[in-house]
Amino acid sequence: xxxxxxxxxxxxxxxxxxxxxxxxxxxxxxxxxxxxxxxxxxxxxxxxxxxxxxxxxxxxxxxxxxxxxxxxxxxxxxxxxxxxxxxxxxxxxxxxxxxxxxxxxxxxxxxxxxxxxxxxxxxxxxxxxxxxxxxxxxxxxxxxxxxxxxxxxxxxxxxxxxxxxxxxxxxxxxxxxxxxxxxxxxxxxxxxxxxxxxxxxxxxxxxxxxxxxxxxxxxxxxxxxxxxxxxxxxxxxxxxxxxxxxxxxxxxxxxxxxxxxxxxxxxxxxxxxxxxxxxxxxxxxxxxxxxxxxxxxxxxxxxxxxxxxxxxxxxxxxxxxxxxxxxxxxxxxxxxxxxxxxxxxxxxxxxxxxxxxxxx
Numbered sequence: 199x200x201x202x203x204x205x206x207x208x209x210x211x212x213x214x215x216x217x218x219x220x221x222x223x224x225x226x227x228x229x230x231x232x233x234x235x236x237x238x239x240x241x242x243x244x245x246x247x248x249x250x251x252x253x254x255x256x257x258x259x260x261x262x263x264x265x266x267x268x269x270x271x272x273x274x275x276x277x278x279x280x281x282x283x284x285x286x287x288x289x290x291x292x293x294x295x296x297x298x299x300x301x302x303x304x305x306x307x308x309x310x311x312x313x314x315x316x317x318x319x320x321x322x323x324x325x326x327x328x329x330x331x332x333x334x335x336x337x338x339x340x341x342x343x344x345x346x347x348x349x350x351x352x353x354x355x356x357x358x359x360x361x362x363x364x365x366x367x368x369x370x371x372x373x374x375x376x377x378x379x380x381x382x383x384x385x386x387x388x389x390x391x392x393x394x395x396x397x398x399x400x401x402x403x404x405x406x407x408x409x410x411x412x413x414x415x416x417x418x419x420x421x422x423x424x425x426x427x428x429x430x431x432x433x434x435x436x437x438x439x440x441x442x443x444x445x446x447x448x449x450x451x452x453x454x455x456x457x458x459x460x461x462x463x464x465x466x467x468x469x470x471x472x473x474x475x476x477x478x479x480x481x482x483x484x485x486x487x488x489x490x491x492x493x494x495x496x497x498x499x500x501x502x503x504x505x506x507x508x509x510x511x512x513x514x515x516x517x518x519x520x521x522x523x524x525x526x527x528x529x530x531x532x533x534x535x536x537x538x539x540x541x542x543x544x545x546x547x548x549x550x551x552x553x554x555x556x557x558x
Contacts, residue, residue, distance in 0.1 A: 199557045200486065202523050203241055205233055206551035212530050213547040214259045219534065222545075222553060223247075223265060225254040230267055230277075247277055249287055256300045260307035266290075268298035268312050274322070276310075276331055290331040292320045302347040302356075308375060311356055313344030319358060321370045321390075336368050336391050346405040350412050352379040354388055357395075357415050359403025365417045365427060367395035383413060383429055396434055399425050399441070404464070405451045410540065418449035418462055424472055426479050440479050446470060451531040455558050456540030461485070463528040463546055467520055469556060485556055488521035526550035 203222075211225045221244065223232045230247040252270035259265050265277040265285070274290040292298065296315035303310045312320040312333075317340045320333040342362035349356050354376050357367045369388035371379070384394040401419030408415055414428045423443050430437040447465035454460045455471075463469040468486040472479055519525065526549035534555055535543040545555050 200523055201238060201555040203553045204551060205241060205553055208551060209549035210529060210547040210551055212256045213553050214257055214532065215534065215545065216259055216263060217261060223257055223259060224547065224553065225257060227253055230254055230257055245285065247285055249275055255298060258301050258303045260303040262307050266301050266303060266310050268301040270297040272297060274298055274301060274312050288330060290322055292333055294318060294320060299343060299345055300347050302349060304349050304353040305351055306353050311347050311370065313347050313358065315343040317342060319344055323372060323375050334372065334390060345403060348407045350408055354379045355384055355394065357406045357408055359406035359417050361402045363398055363400045365397045365399055365403050365406055365415065365425065366393060368393060395429055397427050397436055397439065404449060407452055407454055409457050410454050411457050416452060416460060418452050420448050422446055422448050424462060428476060438476060442479050444481060450529055453531045453533050453544050461531060461544060463531050465527050467524045467526065467528060468522040486522050491521045523554050524548045524550055524552055
């Protein structure tokens with residue numbers, strides 16, 4: 199089952215639901231639109247966040263309902279809901295000279311990270327004395343635009359994918375903000391900017407995610423591949439690396455269902471499911487697959503052909519409508535609802551202005 203919402207007439211680069219899943223925030227050119235979805239048949243526009251002067255590239259909502267946005271104008275803003283239901287924006291000192299491309303809150307909401315075309319990751323935290331968010335930079339060895347970020351549950355480790363073809367895991371430990379993380383397969387001593395994993399995948403990494411147990415990472419590349427990376431016991435050691443090449447168009451985003459299943463989506467306009475383990479991964483099915491809907495179209499075309507046989511030279515105009523729910527590229531896939539065995543519903547946004555909730 200799927201629940202589509204047509205919320206805009208222009209591309210939606212990113213979307214995020216509030217923790218209670220009653221509201222969704224979407225990007226729309228230079229603004230962020232917030233909709234109330236209490237009545238799925240009639241989404242209501244609650245407010246519009248206006249401050250950026252160039253397109254908003256990404257947004258995220260924290261566990262305590264704060265919204266962070268980043269934009270091609272090289273800025274990020276934190277929006278806090280006030281008692282009168284308005285949003286107050288707070289300045290973020292990113293200190294970058296290129297467009298911000300992605301943003302992600304840490305699980306506990308005390309920090310967020312911003313990736314950019316300036317070849318840095320800005321790790322931001324709040325400074326009460328000046329009432330603003332300041333940042334520390336992770337620079338080396340990033341050599342190109344950072345396209346995606348994902349946090350570990352310990353609020354310290356962060357995975358990053360970039361256009362230099364590398365998937366990396368860094369430490370963002372900030373004294374006075376973070377508590378010392380427990381030793382894990384990613385390392386024991388984790389001062390700021392420690393490189394825990396660095397794998398050259400030879401493709402732009404559009405999205406990266408930690409597994410639900412945080413023992414390995416997955417990424418999707420511009421060469422239509424899915425990458426699964428299991429770290430080894432030694433420093434920067436890779437125990438296993440799976441590259442699953444597909445005949446599909448490139449993927450833009452992915453989300454884990456559980457440790458043995460994930461969902462990807464991108465330029466094919468509908469999601470794909472991969473399953474596997476340390477023994478290997480493979481594509482097992484697709485969701486909203488247009489191949490399963492072609493029978494009726496063929497029958498209809500044949501019927502129309504017979505109807506038009508008496509009109510010589512006439513041709514039936516072809517429909518421009520795709521057989522999938524999304525009518526254009528899917529830009530983001532995000533978790534929506536979890537059950538006892540993992541993710542049971544996920545949401546997607548696309549260049550067609552739709553947000554769709556799918557059942558796994």
